[in-house]
Amino acid sequence: MTQPLTTSDTNGRVRNAGETLGGNPGTNAAITRVAFFGHDIHDAAIRRRSASFAADGFDVVGFMMRRGDLAATEWMNIDLGETRDGAFLNRVGQIFRGARIAAASDALPRADIIYARNLDMLACAFLAKRQLKLDTPVIYECLDVHRLLVRQDPLGMAMRHLEGQLLRRCKALIVSSPAFLREHFVLRYNLSVPNYLVENRMVDGMNYGPRPSDIVGRSSSDPLRIGWFGVLRCSRSLDLLVDLSDRLGSRVDVRLRGRVSRREIPDFEKRIEGRRNITFGGEFKAPEDLASIYSSVDVVWAGDFMEAGFNSVWLLPNRLYEGGYYGVPSVAPAGTETARWIMSKEGGYEVAEPLHDNLPALIQRLLEDRCELERKRKALLNLPVDVFVEPRGEMKMLFDAAIGGLGKTI
Secondary structure, three states, X not given: OOOOOEEEOOOOOEEXXXXXXXXXXXXXXXXXXXXXXXXXXXXXXXXXXXXXXXXXXXXXXXXXXEOOOOOOOOOEEXXXXXXXXXXHHHHHHHHHHHHHHHHHOOOHHHOOEEEEEOHHHHHHHHHHHHHHOOOOXXXXXXXXXXXXXXXXXHHHHHHHHHHHHHHHOOOEEEEOOHHHHHHHHHHHOOOOOOEEEOOOOEEOXXXXXXXXXXXXXXXXXXXXXXXXXXXXXXXXXXXXXXXXXXXXXXXEEEEEEEEEOOOOOOOHHHHHOOOOOEEEOOOOOOOOOHHHHHOOOOEEEOOOOOOXXXXXXXXXXXXXXXXXXXXXXXXXXXXXHHHHHHHHHOOEEEEOOOHHHHHHHHHHHHHHOHHHHHHHXXXXXXXXXXXXXXXXXXXXXXXXXXXXXXXXXX
């Protein structure tokens, strides 16, 4: 299993964190209050990370933007305003406005640590910190390497310069996939900041229901149910699933759930209309709806091509951990970090190009041999639960390693 709490050397090799790695000069007080700068209060990953902080005993104050209307949160939240998906100039402006709002709050100076998710919120956090002249340590969490950071033009160079400058002022870097370290941070920066791999698992303390206790085979005459869940942002993935439904007809049942990125797939409804073997069930809430949606499918599509060659090759998506918890095998394009993860767990399938031919061939094979799917399902259910669920205490251990604030080493 990939170590959930690790640091890497400058060659990108991942190793276990074995010692306290610095902290506030002369400070050993326990960390109890976390200022969490997040990009969208509606994002399920934001909710999970806030829950992991709470489960470890921290008081969480969110300084968060949103894509959509205001909504109730399980944590105290300072609203930093609304942003729009893909609207770069809007987000740049909101960084400065959000920093002013955060600096006006009396909650930020009381925080023991600032935790910023993604580059725009890291910039917002540092701006607010500078306005208040705080020395609060900052941790940067990167769940995606944005497409602007890999461009080879002046804008891309400027974005990498900004990230490098802010990164050097952080106490630690957290990534959700080891490929982010290998392919981006280690390659592009003289990385001296302690860095940790914290996979994008579900977190202990939220109610996911029990894992399935037995393997229930389905009749060979039943259609194979294929799920694509989460943020539906990849046009090519939709194209592959539509093509699959057309080729195999009533032998497959494609089920889509989640939030559709209208920027990436503006014609979503038009592309699936008229196909009785494709259904879209709308958005879902995690963890409340996870058991029902994963129990409704036989395999999960875990591919992504939105940022092909870069972030899409490097990421490890939520559905790996959610599907694995419920014993549902995943399918991913060969050569990706997602496929490597799947194959290392023997809990799914990788498919090589050309995918328009090889994906239908795989599904046809599974239709003819349901026992193979049952073997994969059993392999997933036999794995320890902490492969899929982050145990309590992990963020507390990470803060101790990075900041030295909890009085003991790992």
